[in-house]
Structure formats: C-alpha cells, structure tokens
Amino acid sequence: MAKELAGLDKEKLKKYWAENIKLTAIIMFIWFVVTYVAIFFSPELNNIVIYGFPFGYYMGAQGSLIIFVILIFWYAFAMNKKDKEYGVEEEE
C-alpha cells in the first residue's frame, strides 16, 4: 500500500503536512469568523446598512457563502501547487 512513500524524503513529507495543517488552520479560522462570529455579532452588524442590506443579515444570506466558495478554490489551488513543490503530485 505504501509503495508511493518509497523514495520520498521523510523530512520533506513532514514539512508538506505541516504546511497543509497551517493552510487548513487559516481556512478554518476564516470559516469560523465569517459564520459563528458573524452570527454572534449580527445584532450589532445590522446597524450597518449597505444598499438596503443590513450587514449582519447580508453575511448570513450571501457574504459567508461567497467566502466559503473562495476559501475552497483557494485551498485547491494552493495545495495543487504545493504538491508539485514537494514532489508528491500524482503521476499523469
């Protein structure tokens, strides 16, 4: 099963995983802020009104969703790049 590990530098693998964890943590932090912190402070955020949208409402209805989509694509592109950097990408 682990044939794909053969020939890979252990230290390099560790670093690859550490970088992945770092990126995941950043993404999870943003994810947490745009949903849970935004929900918690929505009564205050609602005092800001943009184009008719109270900001707290807007975050729940659209803002957080747009950020979710961006977060996933960001993660995908960053990791696909990192794979190559560390030589762990898939064979074509």
Add this chain to the structure above:
Amino acid sequence: MAKTSGIGGTAFLDNLAKIYGIYTGGFIFFVIALGIAEAWFGMTPIMIGYVYMGITIGLYAVIGISSRTAKISEYYVAGRSVPAFFNGMATGSDWMSAASFIGMAGTIFGLGYDGLAYIMGWTGGYVLLAVFLGPYLRKFGQFTIPDFLGARYGGHAARSIGILAAIIASFTYLIAQVTGVGIIMSRFLNLDFSVGVFVGLGGILVCSMLGGMKAVTWTQVAQYIILILAYLVPPTVMSYKVTGVPVSEIMYGQILQKIDAKEKVINADPKEVEVMGLWKKQADDLDADIKGLPGSLAAKKTALQEKLAALPATATVAEKEAIDKAIKALPATPEIAKEKWSDAKKAALGKSKPIKPYLQPFARLDAKNMLALTFCLMVGTAGLPHILMRYYTVPSVKDARVSCGWSLFFIFLLYFTAPAYAAFARNEVLSNIIGLPIAQLPQWMANWGKVGLVAFKDINADGILQFYELTIGADAIVLAMPEIAGLPYVISGLVAAGGLAAALSTADGLLLTISNALSHDLYYKMIDPQASITRRLTVSRILLVVTALISAWVATYKLTIIVELVAWAFSIAAASFFPALVMGIWDKRANKAGALVGMWVGFLSCMIYMIGSRFYGLDIWGIRTISSGLFGIPLGFITIYVVSRMTEAPSQELQDFVESVRIPRGAAKGQED
C-alpha cells in the same frame, strides 16, 4: 487511448461542454415552445404537466439506459472519469433535495434572519469537506465510505458500523425524497399519491439500475441544469416587475427595507391589534380548558350532546351532522386533549403578539440555538455518505479539491437566491395581500388553498384580511411564486419539473449509497469475497430495486415523523461518521478500539439527547432536539482520541497507510476491468 463512443466514452468526455450546452439550449427552446402552445393554442395546465413530466423523465431515462455498464469501476465510481466541473454539478443536484428546492425559501419566509442557519449550515459544511475529507478519500480511492473505515481501522467491525450508519442516515432521507416525488406527481398530474410514488419510482430506477454511478452522475448533471433554471426564473421575473432590475439577489436589499417598514405599520394598525387580542383570548380559553382537564373535556362533550338532543324536530340533517362531527372531532382521551390543546395554545399565543421583525436576529431562535444548529448542519453535511462518495468519481486528487469548489459554487447559486425568493414573497404578502377585502383576494390563494398550503379566516369579521388571519405553508412560497408573479402556467410547470429533478437526483444518490453498502461492503467484502463481477453487479441491481420498493412502500404511509427524522439523520451522520473519518486521516495514532468506541459513543449520545429532549423533557442549556449533534460530535472526537491513546498504537503498516493517504502521489486511476 482509442476513441470510444457512447456515454462515458472518450468522445463523450471530450465534448461534455458541447453536449450539455446543446441540452440546455434544447430545454430552453422546449419551454418556450410550450409557452407558445399555452398562449396561442390553449394548451391546458394538466396537458402541460404531462408533457413536462414525460419529457424530463424520458430524458433521464435515455441517459440512464445508454449509460448501462458491465464494468465494476463504472458501476461504483463512474470509471473515475468525471471532470471536476461536472462532478460539481452532479454533487449539486445530489445534495439539493426536494426540501432545499421547495422548502428552503419558505423556511426563511417564516423564520426571517434565524432561517439563515440553514443557508450557512448547508453550504459551510463543504469547507469542512474540502479541507478535511474529500481529497483524502479520493486518494484512498476505493468504492464506498465503509470501505475507508474498513481499511483504516482494520477488520469487519468498523466496516459494519459504517454500513449501519450509512443505511440509517440515507434511508430516512430517501423516504423523504420519494414522498416529495409523490407529492409533485400527484399535484401536477392529478394522480393518486401512491400512483405518483410508483411512477416516480420508475423514474428513479431507470436512472440508476443499469448504469450505477455512471448513469446517476450523467443524469444528475442533466437534472441540475433543469432544477437551477426552474429555480432562478420566478424570482428574476419578480425582481424585474417590482424593482425594474432582473437580478433578485442584488435588488432584494431594498425589499428588505420595505418589509421592515411594513411590519411596523401592521403592528400599529388597530384592526391588527384587535385580531391579536382575539388570539390572546383563544389562548387563555385553551389554557383554562387544559387546566380543567379531564372535566373540561367531558363538559364539552356533554354540552354538544345536549345541543344535539335539544335540536327541534325541524332541524335539517346537515345541522345534526355538523354537531355529530364536532363531537367526533373532540380528543378521545384527556392525554390527547392536553397535547392537542397545548399545541393550539402555543400557536395562538404566537399570533397574539406583534410580528417579530424579519431582519432581527434571534427573534425566533435564540443565539445559542442558532449557533448550534448551524454547526450541526455543517458537520452533518460533511458526513453524509452519498455526498462523500461523489469524490471517488473524479480522475485525481487535484480534481477532487477543485471539484469541492465547483460543488459549492453550484449549490451556492440556489442558496444565495433563496433569501431573495423569500423576501420578494414576504413583501408581496405584506404589501399587496394583507389589508385586502376577503372578497378580492387573488386567484392563487384559492388555488393553493385547495391543497391546504394557504389558509385564511376572517377572525374579527371585518371583511378585511389581517396578518394573523392568514397562514401560508412553507412549501407554498416556491410553488406559488410563478402565479404570484403573474407568470403563465408553463413556468409553474417548469418549477414542478425542477422540484421533481431535485427529488429524483437526490433519491438516486441515496439509493445507490444504500445498495452499494449492502452489495459491496456487506455481500462482497464480508460474505463472499470470491464473487464474480457479473454476480456482484447482479446482486447490486437486485438490492437497488428491493431498496427502492421498500422506500416507496414506506412512503405511501405518509408518516409525519419522516420530516423530523431527516433532520435527525444529519446529526446522526455528524456524530457517528464525521469524527471517525476525520481522525482516520488526521490522527495517525487513532486505532480500531478508539474508532469503534468513538462511533458508538457519538451515535448513542446523539440518540439519547434526541429521544430524551423530544419525548422526555431532557434539556441541556436549552439546546433543541434538531441540534443534538452538538453533544455527539465533540464526544465522538474526544472518545476516539482518548481510547486510542489508552490502547495499542496502530501497526506500522497502517501508519504508512495514513501517510500515503495524505499525499496525492500514487492515486488510483480509473481501472479497465
């Protein structure tokens, strides 16, 4: 590789954009042609209904039948050849159920800001899926989710729990979809509900039986296109009519302000206050009745019987029957009376107070319950097996990552429109319906009143409709919107076809999950590992049909508990599946003992709170039943962590396996078997 023809062949895969582009164009042309037939040739609604259902199900059937396959990897994972973009579309329709399509906007219409928990919960879960699970499952690259549990935690025990949880979570959900199909079929084709269920069942089976995952994938893409077109048309037209700009998602900001202003006007209207007072009185009366049980029930019965006896001989049969009916309608026992009257009292009390502002957070759900619900829905989303297994079908880990993004993008298109849908509908009701003389109410209210989705009663007998004299069912918002917006029936039919597509596509994915868990995990992996390919496929197809028949049979009973069970399924998936899957990838030290105990602890603690809070008054921090996963999820994680560290570490081989899952290199490609 030589060019192969047919669905799933290389010629097909190379031209996907063109093929589905022509399909979309063709479908739009077909809708316009139907519109012309309605306007100029007097096509009747029922004919339009039949044409829509016939054409769309026919299309799905053609795709399903031409995707038939005898290859294992095509049957289980569509040959791992589905491009990220199209897997995103397929996941979108796999995910968006009849409830998302028909019920979501109505939920927000009723709950206001607090309803957004569903919008955020059902989309934010994809972030969890994208970073914690999707790419790694693709790297693992087998056929099912129990496959992963079996490989990672060794032996049949973990696999068995996986099979059990997959079936429990998927089956309740499946029944809800089949019920949705039956409702749409019966309403738009005037069929009996049970007939509708079985006709719809045929539509589900032709898509999945012959071609398995391959057929389901390509029909789901086709279904996504229809459902998203159907969803976007009515609010776009409504936005154009009300604001002059056909982009409902941007324009509903000003509509929100109108709603807010209108609610204040209504709350200050003396006639509205009068109706609220009448509801308060009714609540007080009910309260007195409840306190007076069992005497009050007996007194009601005696009073009615005396009235019946006191009727003069000249009384008509109808008068007698009316009193007879009232006697029969009384609750049979004091216990039932208590439950029934308490519910009625709660509803009456809700209508006795001024309207809670639509935009105000936590008016209907307190802050902690809103946070808890959002969290449980997110984790549940990331733990549902029929969604997770879609990421086995893409060609590479790279594609799996990108595909998570496309999945959420396609889901986002519907979910970010739903609040706009709700706002336009609420504005219409508050501004143009409330305050109308009862005699002048628009036709759509009568149409949907017939099927019980709209109800009104002139409580203060002033001939004018007040806010609390009107009840609108959640499902009415999406289904009635075309008529509210004054669109021709051809658009109503389109919405029905969209709802049907949403229900069918989700049903297909669920059905496949259940039958694969049984045929692949239980039969092939655990009972008969020597089975030939033909035999495995035959067993799988038989199980598919049997599962479908059982779900249709259960659906015909129209159990009201089903809707509630679906909500429970999320928490069950979240508490039992999610921790074991995530720990399997992210914690090398997690072992079999930890996973087994963890899955049971997650599952049981979730069940205990569900049943306890629903039926026996269990209450921790005021968390509602629907968010039971709040306790099961962390308990599951902690248990796996602690028990794993108290027992022996996994073998070197398993630890290497975890290492290998973490890097894309060496991922399995679509096999030729």
